[in-house]
Amino acid sequence: MSEQQTPIVWERHLSANPTPDAERERILENPAFGANFTDHQIVVVWEKDKGWHSASVEPYGPILMDPSAAVLHYGQEIFEGIKAYRHQDGSIWTFRPTANAARLQKSAHRMALPELPTEIFVDSLRELIAVDGAWVPEPVNEKTLYIRPFEIAAENFLGVRAAQRAEYRVIASPVGPYFTGGIKPVSIWIALESARAGRHGTGEAKTGGNYAASLLAQMEGYDNGCSQVMFLDAESATYIEELGGMNLFFVFKDGHVATPSLDGTILRGITRDSVITLIKDRGIEVQERKVTLDEVRAGVNSGEIVEIFACGTAAVITPIGQLKSREETIGSADAEPGELTVSLRRELTGIQYGTVEDRHNWMVKLS
Numbered sequence: 001m002s003e004q005q006t007p008i009v010w011e012r013h014l015s016a017n018p019t020p021d022a023e024r025e026r027i028l029e030n031p032a033f034g035a036n037f038t039d040h041q042i043v044v045v046w047e048k049d050k051g052w053h054s055a056s057v058e059p060y061g062p063i064l065m066d067p068s069a070a071v072l073h074y075g076q077e078i079f080e081g082i083k084a085y086r087h088q089d090g091s092i093w094t095f096r097p098t099a100n101a102a103r104l105q106k107s108a109h110r111m112a113l114p115e116l117p118t119e120i121f122v123d124s125l126r127e128l129i130a131v132d133g134a135w136v137p138e139p140v141n142e143k144t145l146y147i148r149p150f151e152i153a154a155e156n157f158l159g160v161r162a163a164q165r166a167e168y169r170v171i172a173s174p175v176g177p178y179f180t181g182g183i184k185p186v187s188i189w190i191a192l193e194s195a196r197a198g199r200h201g202t203g204e205a206k207t208g209g210n211y212a213a214s215l216l217a218q219m220e221g222y223d224n225g226c227s228q229v230m231f232l233d234a235e236s237a238t239y240i241e242e243l244g245g246m247n248l249f250f251v252f253k254d255g256h257v258a259t260p261s262l263d264g265t266i267l268r269g270i271t272r273d274s275v276i277t278l279i280k281d282r283g284i285e286v287q288e289r290k291v292t293l294d295e296v297r298a299g300v301n302s303g304e305i306v307e308i309f310a311c312g313t314a315a316v317i318t319p320i321g322q323l324k325s326r327e328e329t330i331g332s333a334d335a336e337p338g339e340l341t342v343s344l345r346r347e348l349t350g351i352q353y354g355t356v357e358d359r360h361n362w363m364v365k366l367s
């Protein structure tokens with residue numbers, strides 16, 4: 001749980017040379033994922049004896065850091081991914097921010113970092129949008145402002161223990177579709193020789209090290225024409241867990257849907273949770289259970305499994321055409337996106353862009 005915190009006062013130190021309007025408009029025309037950043041960043045400092053303090057909006061720029069800063073040596077780092085959506089009337093919204101705040105707290109707990117109170121998390125998004133709202137693209141071609149809150153161990157000390165000074169920061173980047181191919185089914189590489197998370201490890205925490213652990217397999221996947229990697233359980237390489245940054249769903253011919261159960265090694269995706277709710281709303285059964293690679297191979301080959309999709313904030317919902325490893329290919333690269341996949345994607349993005357009724361009160365207005 002978050003610790004007791006006196007209300008925080010925000011200071012704004014605005015950039016003396018923000019991006020010229022014309023340059024920003026040019027970037028917003030066709031933003032690449034995570035390549036351009038807005039004019040400001042959020043900084044909130046935590047110290048063991050003071051708690052969270054010094055909350056401010058600062059010009060976007062490098063972090064001045066001592067080479068002995070703990071994060072550089074022991075990887076004490078956590079992050080979140082959340083988007084800001086512009087609606088037709090010009091207002092700016094975000095999706096389930098208190099769920100991201102709660103997950104950041106859980107990640108902090110696991111990585112021995114201080115837990116940022118939910119209120120500061122939500123306020124930090126409002127503060128950033130208050131100064132950089134012009135960076136939220138018009139609602140066309142799935143453009144959004146991708147927001148990256150993160151927390152780092154910022155104590156200058158090489159001893160191995162939880163840092164006594166930490167920084168929470170937020171940066172933001174206008175983005176277009178995550179996969180440049182549009183909603184065309186992607187190919188996924190099955191990691192047979194590397195795992196991202198083990199029992200009682202850090203798989204449930206959104207921490208940089210999990211991503212570092214996934215990159216070797218991802219490079220192998222790229223070399224084999226795949227755009228993401230699927231990880232199996234580390235112990236037996238039998239059960240499907242998730243992709244490097246997305247959760248997985250399997251749609252069966254008889255109508256039910258299955259997704260790997262959260263057993264401590266899988267990231268608790270907020271998109272995953274929302275998709276489960278949307279599927280159940282339709283009266284469709286969702287089974288959260290163990291799913292084996294053997295079951296998926298047999299199901300795709302027999303036609304029992306009719307759709308596979310991945311989901312996460314960055315890529316929303318992405319159809320999967322085939323699963324590949326050095327040993328086999330399951331499914332087909334030119335499969336059409338499945339019916340449920342496409343319709344869930346339309347519903348979820350509709351809720352986010354304010355064109356479909358928000359039955360679950362997921363959207364929070366930022367500006």
Ligand SMILES: *Cc1c(COP(=O)(O)O)cnc(C)c1O
Pocket residue numbers: 081206242243244245246247267268269270271272311312313314
């Ligand atoms: C962030 C992330 C997801 C997706 O989570 P969302 O909350 O839906 O964005 C899935 N898997 C991993 C490993 C992640 O880091």
